[in-house]
Amino acid sequence: MMRVSVVGNSGSGKSTLARALAVRLGVPYVELDAIHHQRDWQPIPISGFRTRVAAATSGSRWVVDGNYSAVRDLVWARADTVVVLDPPRRAVMRQIILRTVRRVAFRVELWNGNRERWRNLFTRDPNESVIVWAWHRHSVYRDRYLAMANDPRWRHLTFVRIQSRKDIRRLLNSVRPAA
Template sequence: MSVVGNSGSGKSTLGRALAARLGVPFVELDSIHHLPGWEPIGVDEFRKTVGAIVDGDGWVIDGNYSAVRDLVWARADTVIWFDLPRRTVIRQVLWRTIRRGVTREELWNGNRERLSSVFRLDPQESVVRWAWTRHRVYRERYSRAAAERTEVEFIRIRSHKDAARLLKVSPTFRNKPA
């Protein structure tokens, strides 16, 4: 199962809950991609690591990385797409970034968000700005994919109520054989 959507939309929260319910590993692609000091992992190593994960029998993977999407979607039978309104995403990512900046919460490999990133204009330096600029990109990308990828079930989450309803049902899935 693949969970995609904008930063701060709720992918990780829902992904963790679904993985726990299904009894399968939960994997945040960010935790693999971001080495210490926010250095990106090399593409070959990223693909090798993700390839080994998706060869497993069951998993829930959270992330939008085009470098590994083909690997993940080749084995996933379900893609959950968070498509919340931009104002909701920005509100959520803003508060999350402020909380993480104040508490100095460690994310992955010693990396921490800085409170000052809220005020940066470069999307590469501000997750808030990234979420703003990527909203339309993701909506177009996943709308197109949902129409074209008929072998994969796309579940579009447009609200927190949609996510709560999804958690109430007992999803079952079998990743496609390698």
């Protein structure tokens, strides 16, 4: 495990696990959201996104956190492992609600000056509310990544499905830095 892609629903624990894996492996951590979301939540143009992700994954060891289909081919072509975060919906919803309220209440800066807004807690628009997004995308991500694990295009990858905190502990305890 030297080049790892960590994927899953918003609120599933991707960033927390990806950071912990990067520390455990002693490798760079790459957060796709930090590259994608520019100031005022403006997305980086696809060509720039792909260029920056290609550069970030050009090394021999890294952990990438994120689901962006626009760069999945780049990341997965270079990866050796895909860790799929797939906890139950109730766990994701508990985590995403608590995380979002904390970020809004304490005005936590996420990426490039962006912060979550109070109004996003109360909208039902999945493009504005990460909570609504996570509710609607839960089974989409599960189905997508289970199918991809069986897709011959990705047979070079080892897929690791994480469904619980116990699975997370087991994975982290099994990881040793490369010599």
